[in-house]
Amino acid sequence: MKQIAIITFILTLFTLSSFMPQQKKKVIFFGDSITEAGVKPGGYITRITELATKEGSAAKYDFVGAGIGGNKVYDLYLRLEDDVLSKTPDVVVIYIGVNDVWHKRSYGTGTDANKFEGFYNALIKKIQAQGAKIILCTPAVIGERTDFSNELDGDLNLYSNMIRNIARKNNLPLVDLRAAFLDYNKQYNKENKESGILTSDRVHLNDKGNQFVADEMWKALKQL
Amino acid sequence: MKQIAIITFILTLFTLSSFMPQQKKKVIFFGDSITEAGVKPGGYITRITELATKEGSAAKYDFVGAGIGGNKVYDLYLRLEDDVLSKTPDVVVIYIGVNDVWHKRSYGTGTDANKFEGFYNALIKKIQAQGAKIILCTPAVIGERTDFSNELDGDLNLYSNMIRNIARKNNLPLVDLRAAFLDYNKQYNKENKESGILTSDRVHLNDKGNQFVADEMWKALKQL
Amino acid sequence: MKQIAIITFILTLFTLSSFMPQQKKKVIFFGDSITEAGVKPGGYITRITELATKEGSAAKYDFVGAGIGGNKVYDLYLRLEDDVLSKTPDVVVIYIGVNDVWHKRSYGTGTDANKFEGFYNALIKKIQAQGAKIILCTPAVIGERTDFSNELDGDLNLYSNMIRNIARKNNLPLVDLRAAFLDYNKQYNKENKESGILTSDRVHLNDKGNQFVADEMWKALKQL
Amino acid sequence: MKQIAIITFILTLFTLSSFMPQQKKKVIFFGDSITEAGVKPGGYITRITELATKEGSAAKYDFVGAGIGGNKVYDLYLRLEDDVLSKTPDVVVIYIGVNDVWHKRSYGTGTDANKFEGFYNALIKKIQAQGAKIILCTPAVIGERTDFSNELDGDLNLYSNMIRNIARKNNLPLVDLRAAFLDYNKQYNKENKESGILTSDRVHLNDKGNQFVADEMWKALKQL
Numbered sequence: 001m002k003q004i005a006i007i008t009f010i011l012t013l014f015t016l017s018s019f020m021p022q023q024k025k026k027v028i029f030f031g032d033s034i035t036e037a038g039v040k041p042g043g044y045i046t047r048i049t050e051l052a053t054k055e056g057s058a059a060k061y062d063f064v065g066a067g068i069g070g071n072k073v074y075d076l077y078l079r080l081e082d083d084v085l086s087k088t089p090d091v092v093v094i095y096i097g098v099n100d101v102w103h104k105r106s107y108g109t110g111t112d113a114n115k116f117e118g119f120y121n122a123l124i125k126k127i128q129a130q131g132a133k134i135i136l137c138t139p140a141v142i143g144e145r146t147d148f149s150n151e152l153d154g155d156l157n158l159y160s161n162m163i164r165n166i167a168r169k170n171n172l173p174l175v176d177l178r179a180a181f182l183d184y185n186k187q188y189n190k191e192n193k194e195s196g197i198l199t200s201d202r203v204h205l206n207d208k209g210n211q212f213v214a215d216e217m218w219k220a221l222k223q224l
Numbered sequence: 225m226k227q228i229a230i231i232t233f234i235l236t237l238f239t240l241s242s243f244m245p246q247q248k249k250k251v252i253f254f255g256d257s258i259t260e261a262g263v264k265p266g267g268y269i270t271r272i273t274e275l276a277t278k279e280g281s282a283a284k285y286d287f288v289g290a291g292i293g294g295n296k297v298y299d300l301y302l303r304l305e306d307d308v309l310s311k312t313p314d315v316v317v318i319y320i321g322v323n324d325v326w327h328k329r330s331y332g333t334g335t336d337a338n339k340f341e342g343f344y345n346a347l348i349k350k351i352q353a354q355g356a357k358i359i360l361c362t363p364a365v366i367g368e369r370t371d372f373s374n375e376l377d378g379d380l381n382l383y384s385n386m387i388r389n390i391a392r393k394n395n396l397p398l399v400d401l402r403a404a405f406l407d408y409n410k411q412y413n414k415e416n417k418e419s420g421i422l423t424s425d426r427v428h429l430n431d432k433g434n435q436f437v438a439d440e441m442w443k444a445l446k447q448l
Numbered sequence: 449m450k451q452i453a454i455i456t457f458i459l460t461l462f463t464l465s466s467f468m469p470q471q472k473k474k475v476i477f478f479g480d481s482i483t484e485a486g487v488k489p490g491g492y493i494t495r496i497t498e499l500a501t502k503e504g505s506a507a508k509y510d511f512v513g514a515g516i517g518g519n520k521v522y523d524l525y526l527r528l529e530d531d532v533l534s535k536t537p538d539v540v541v542i543y544i545g546v547n548d549v550w551h552k553r554s555y556g557t558g559t560d561a562n563k564f565e566g567f568y569n570a571l572i573k574k575i576q577a578q579g580a581k582i583i584l585c586t587p588a589v590i591g592e593r594t595d596f597s598n599e600l601d602g603d604l605n606l607y608s609n610m611i612r613n614i615a616r617k618n619n620l621p622l623v624d625l626r627a628a629f630l631d632y633n634k635q636y637n638k639e640n641k642e643s644g645i646l647t648s649d650r651v652h653l654n655d656k657g658n659q660f661v662a663d664e665m666w667k668a669l670k671q672l
Numbered sequence: 673m674k675q676i677a678i679i680t681f682i683l684t685l686f687t688l689s690s691f692m693p694q695q696k697k698k699v700i701f702f703g704d705s706i707t708e709a710g711v712k713p714g715g716y717i718t719r720i721t722e723l724a725t726k727e728g729s730a731a732k733y734d735f736v737g738a739g740i741g742g743n744k745v746y747d748l749y750l751r752l753e754d755d756v757l758s759k760t761p762d763v764v765v766i767y768i769g770v771n772d773v774w775h776k777r778s779y780g781t782g783t784d785a786n787k788f789e790g791f792y793n794a795l796i797k798k799i800q801a802q803g804a805k806i807i808l809c810t811p812a813v814i815g816e817r818t819d820f821s822n823e824l825d826g827d828l829n830l831y832s833n834m835i836r837n838i839a840r841k842n843n844l845p846l847v848d849l850r851a852a853f854l855d856y857n858k859q860y861n862k863e864n865k866e867s868g869i870l871t872s873d874r875v876h877l878n879d880k881g882n883q884f885v886a887d888e889m890w891k892a893l894k895q896l
Contacts, residue, residue, distance in 0.1 A: 074298040075339065078346060104332030104777075108553060112333045115299065122302060143826075149833055153826035154815075161821055328553075329780060367602075373609055378591075378601035385597055522746040523787065526794060556776030557784045563747065570750060 024062040027221065028084050030076055031095035034205060034213075035067025042207060047214035048221070061221075064089070072100045072111050073119040080126055089132050091224060093175075093217065094123060097139030097163065098203060101155040110155075117162050124170060135220050136167045138178040140213075143202045145192050146185045150202075175220050177213060184212065250286040251445065252308050254300055255319035258429060258437075259291025266431060271438035272445070285445075288313070296324045296335050297343040304350055313356050315448060317399075317441065318347060321363030321387065322427060325379040334379075341386050348394060359444050360391045362402035364437075367426045369416050370409045374426075399444050401437060408436065474510045475669060476532050478524055479543035482653060482661075483515025490655060495662035496669070509669075512537070520548045520559050521567040528574060537580050539672060541623075541665065542571060545587030545611065546651060549603040558603075565610050572618060583668050584615045586626040588661075591642050591650045594633045598642070598650075623668045625661060632660065698734045699893065700756050702748055703767035706877060706885075707739025714879060719886035720893070733893075736761070744772045744783050745791040752798055761804050763896060765847075765889065766795060769811030769835065770875060773827040782827075789834050796842060807892050808839045810850040812885075815866050815874045818857045822866070822874070847892050849885060856884065 029035050029045055038045035045065050052058040066083045068075065073096050084092055097116070104110030111119075127134055138160035143150025148157075160178045167174035185197055195202040198209035205213060253259050253269055262269035269289050276282040290307045292299065297320050308316055321340070328334030335343075351358055362384035367374025372381075384402045391398035409421055419426040422433035429437060477483050477493055486493035493513050500506040514531045516523070521544050532540055545564070552558030559567075575582055586608035591598025596605075608626045615622035633645055643650040646657035653661060701707050701717055710717035717737050724730040738755045740747065745768050756764055769788070776782030783791075799806055810832035815822025820829075832850045839846035857869055867874040870881035877885060 074302070074343075077302065078298070078343065103336075105556060106554075107336060108328035108332050108334050108780075109336045109339075110333050112327075112331060115333075119298075119302065147829060147833075148820040148825055149829035151826045151830065153820055153829075154823045157819060157821035157825075158823065161819075330778075332556075332777060371605060371609075372596040372601055373605035375602040375606065377596055377605075378599045381595060381597035381601075382599065385595075522750070522791075525750065526746070526791065551784075552780035555784060556780050556782050557787075558781050560775075560779060560781045563781075567746075567750065 025060055025090045025224075026062045026064060026087065027091040027093065028064045028066050028087065028089040029093045029095060030084055031067040031093075032071040032099055033067065033069035034098070034203075035065055035095055036069050037204065038067060038210070038213075039065035042210055044205065044210040044213040044217065047211055048218050051214060051218045067095075070099055070103075071096065072103065073097070073116050073123070074111065077119050077123055080123060085126065085130055088130070091133045091135065091221070092127050093135045093137065093221075094120075095137040095139075095175075095177075096120075097156075097159050098142060101139065101152050101159055102142055102203070104155070105152060113155075113158060113162065116159055117166070120163070120166055124166070124172070133224055134170075135173045135175060135217070135224070136163055137175040137217075138163050140177040140181040140209075141185075141199060141202065143194050144181070144185050144189055144197050144199060145194055146182060146189055147192060149192075150194070173220050173223065175216050177216060180212070180216055248286045249284055249314045249448075250288060250311065251315040251317065252288045252290050252311060252313040253317045253319060254308055255291040255317075256295040256323055257291065257293035258322070258427075259289055259319055260293050261428065262291060262434070262437075263289035266434055268429065268434040268437040268441065271435055272442050275438060275442045281446075291319075294323055294327075295320065296327065297321070297340050297347070298335065301343050301347055304347060309350065309354055312354070315357045315359065315445070316351050317359045317361065317445075318344075319361040319363075319399075319401075320344075321380075321383050322366060325363065325376050325383055326366055326427070328379065329376060337379075337382060337386065340383055341390070344387070344390055348390070348396070357448055358394075359397045359399060359441070359448070360387055361399040361441075362387050364401040364405040364433075365409075365423060365426065367418050368405070368409050368413055368421050368423060369418055370406060370413055371416060373416075374418070397444050397447065399440050401440060404436070404440055472510045473508055473538045473672075474512060474535065475539040475541065476512045476514050476535060476537040477541045477543060478532055479515040479541075480519040480547055481515065481517035482546070482651075483513055483543055484517050485652065486515060486658070486661075487513035490658055492653065492658040492661040492665065495659055496666050499662060499666045505670075515543075518547055518551075519544065520551065521545070521564050521571070522559065525567050525571055528571060533574065533578050536578070539581045539583065539669070540575050541583045541585065541669075542568075543585040543587075543623075543625075544568075545604075545607050546590060549587065549600050549607055550590055550651070552603065553600060561603075561606060561610065564607060565614070568611070568614055572614070572620070581672055582618075583621045583623060583665070583672070584611055585623040585665075586611050588625040588629040588657075589633075589647060589650065592629070592633050592637055592645050592647060593640050593642055594630060594637060595640060597640075621668050621671065623664050625664060628660070628664055696734045697732055697762045697896075698736060698759065699763040699765065700736045700738050700759060700761040701765045701767060702756055703739040703765075704743040704771055705739065705741035706770070706875075707737055707767055708741050709876065710739060710882070710885075711737035714882055716877060716882040716885040716889065719883055720890050723886060723890045729894075739767075742771055742775075743768065744775065745769070745788050745795070746783065749791050749795055752795060757798065757802055760802070763805045763807065763893070764799050765807045765809065765893075766792075767809040767811075767847075767849075768792075769828075769831050770814060773811065773824050773831055774814055774875070776827065777824060785827075785830060785834065788831055789838070792835070792838055796838070796844070805896055806842075807845045807847060807889070807896070808835055809847040809889075810835050812849040812853040812881075813857075813871060813874065816853070816857050816861055816869050816871060817864050817866055818854060818861055819864060821864075845892050845895065847888050849888060852884070852888055 029038060037043050045063050049063055052061055076096055100111035100116050124134060139156055142152045181198055189197045198212055200206040253262060261267050269287050273287055276285055300320055324335035324340050348358060363380055366376045366380060405422055413421045422436055424430040477486060485491050493511050497511055500509055524544055548559035548564050572582060587604055590600045629646055637645045646660055648654040701710060709715050717735050721735055724733055748768055772783035772788050796806060811828055814824045853870055861869045870884055872878040
């Protein structure tokens with residue numbers, strides 16, 4: 001009788017555990033059009049899910065895309081409460097900066113360097129106040145030429161430097177996409193083309209680019 | 225005995241009232257460099273205090289400047305909590321928009337029209353949630369020519385139209401400085417000069433300009 | 449005998465004159481994409497030919513389009529010799545200015561006001577040195593709103609004022625398209641729409657716009 | 673007698689030669705504010721004269737400054753006849769490009785890449801048609817940071833690449849100031865400062881910068 005009781009107890013535990021809510025890590029990818037496209041088939045977030053599945057850890061994660069086309073750092077700040085904090089994420093991946101630089105040229109509505117830094121720090125402060133972990137990313141490219149002759153390379157380098165400094169000061173993990181893209185292009189873009197290596201149009205990711213970003217981010221996510 | 229009781233009662237009331245905290249209306253002027261200069265001697269906020277003093281109502285108001293040079297609508301949003309809400313104002317005068325337009329040209333970092341509207345509405349929502357009254361202002365001028373040949377007149381008109389619509393929709397008082405400046409210039413700037421009428425440098429207020437803005441705002445403040 | 453000789457002489461003259469090359473007026477329209485489209489079916493130059501035909505004077509004119517998309521005033525100067533002077537026109541219609549203003553916003557490559565004036569004057573000087581007559585035009589619109597809330601109205605007004613002054617100083621005929629378009633829009637664009645009245649896309653002429661420009665230019669051409 | 677005759681002949685030749693007009697090489701430096709400042713005391717053209725004097729060849733040269741502040745490539749084209757060709761130079765040093773890039777940001781009036789190339793080629797064609805030799809220069813810097821994080825590095829690299837290609841295609845000597853400045857800064861600007869190494873303000877030459885440019889240009893001039 002005693003043994004039966006024990007077995008019953010064990011079975012009950014087992015049954016209960018299978019019904020217990022799996023404690024998934026909620027990861028929110030917070031960004032612009034690149035992230036908005038990331039949740040589509042072939043997108044970098046979709047591919048991160050695939051990587052997790054392949055490694056048998058998909059059940060441990062809940063990957064959520066929170067990207068909106070045209071967003072700059074202050075747009076993230078405006079919708080931080082609604083799109084991120086209210087969803088109580090465990091991890092927030094901040095992937096922003098392309099439009100802050102690009103829109104200077106295309107619309108005259110980019111973001112001043114000092115204000116980029118100010119809003120970026122404000123994002124970090126509010127997310128940390130809620131207890132979530134944060135991963136930072138540098139903006140990859142606006143043009144894939146490797147000799148720094150893409151029109152906006154100067155600012156992309158400057159703003160990436162700022163993000164690297166913020167990561168260092170706050171001891172936060174950094175996915176340095178800009179550095180990684182440059183390395184990749186130096187190897188595989190010998191013709192110094194503007195696009196077609198990791199992007200389709202100088203900015204947005206093609207298949208290779210989505211996989212590349214997925215790989216880089218997945219490495220960082222696993223280390224958390 | 226009855227009379228003494230009455231006199232004592234009256235004296236008591238009188239004494240009490242003189243110790244009761246004077247319920248001042250705290251008015252915060254929330255804006256950019258024009259407002260930052262407004263608290264200086266000769267500035268428009270200083271002149272509003274003078275107008276109130278002249279009319280014997282200075283004791284009823286606490287005028288607070290919260291202007292920072294270079295600010296755009298999203299900068300106000302970033303510091304709304306610290307510089308406005310935490311001070312529990314009774315009235316907030318929002319006077320913003322010049323840099324949102326101007327910086328498109330000078331730095332490539334102006335504010336997109338739809339985002340200007342988005343942040344403006346977000347400001348109103350948060351201020352109203354705390355119960356303060358709001359007065360809106362249109363950005364006056366970047367150049368005082370009256371034939372709409374100032375470089376940024378197009379956007380100033382567009383963004384002013386947006387503010388007028390926001391005032392209408394939210395049933396908020398509007399100090400339409402842009403319209404008022406144009407009327408004044410049509411009368412007193414017959415040579416169609418770029419500056420020197422109400423501004424010293426096309427944007428910032430000279431003495432006449434500060435008095436003009438003070439007069440316009442004081443009219444609106446008294447009506448609250 | 450003498451009379452026969454005279455009659456023969458007169459008949460000979462008459463016959464000769466009918467074989468003599470008709471002295472046509474060569475009119476070159478010198479401009480940007482609007483003029484490039486002007487020679488297409490429905491374009492404003494095609495329609496000017498139709499107006500001339502209707503009035504029986506088509507044989508007196510040779511209308512030549514010399515418009516290239518994206519051209520600014522200095523592009524006209526660069527190709528003045530090849531595309532205009534080498535063709536020895538009788539009349540040159542200069543219709544430029546939209547891109548000088550527009551590209552400030554879209555590419556950061558507009559034309560400074562003082563340089564616009566400098567190149568414009570250089571064009572006139574060189575064309576006049578060759579003896580051709582000149583008709584000037586103001587740039588019509590970048591957006592058809594009538595309350596001067598189109599983003600680039602300020603500069604369009606400024607640059608149009610410069611062209612008006614150049615016309616006045618040089619005593620040259622002016623087709624003031626900007627003024628004419630505004631008048632038309634005030635009457636027919638009561639909803640204050642950005643496009644769709646005389647343009648298809650805020651800048652380029654729709655059918656009505658092409659006819660409108662043809663009518664305005666034809667009036668000026670007939671007076672030469 | 674024969675010897676005397678010979679000596680007399682030699683003396684005569686010698687005397688004649690000393691009275692013959694020295695055939696000086698006229699070198700015109702054609703550029704912007706950097707070249708405008710070049711003729712001042714301490715300026716790079718003044719220093720080239722000093723270098724020639726030191727080497728005893730000053731008498732062989734006539735160095736002429738033709739720089740005007742704010743000039744872009746098309747401004748050079750507009751004043752080519754008056755300021756260069758009419759002076760029948762032997763050598764023209766074209767030193768332009770900073771404003772073509774810089775004014776994109778500061779005024780919205782930079783020069784499109786394809787038009788930069790077009791006007792540059794037109795300059796070369798016209799100068800060569802008159803028989804003068806040409807030396808090309810790349811625009812040095814707008815900011816002296818060495819990690820390509822100066823805002824306009826992308827375009828400066830692109831436009832410099834165009835000039836390098838034009839030099840190659842036309843087999844023209846090139847003073848590659850951009851490359852030379854970068855090398856110098858990599859060695860002497862270890863702190864990655866924006867200015868103060870070869871420039872006073874990120875663009876205009878300080879004493880060291882003027883000497884550096886003088887040295888580089890003098891090397892090229894001597895080889896002609």
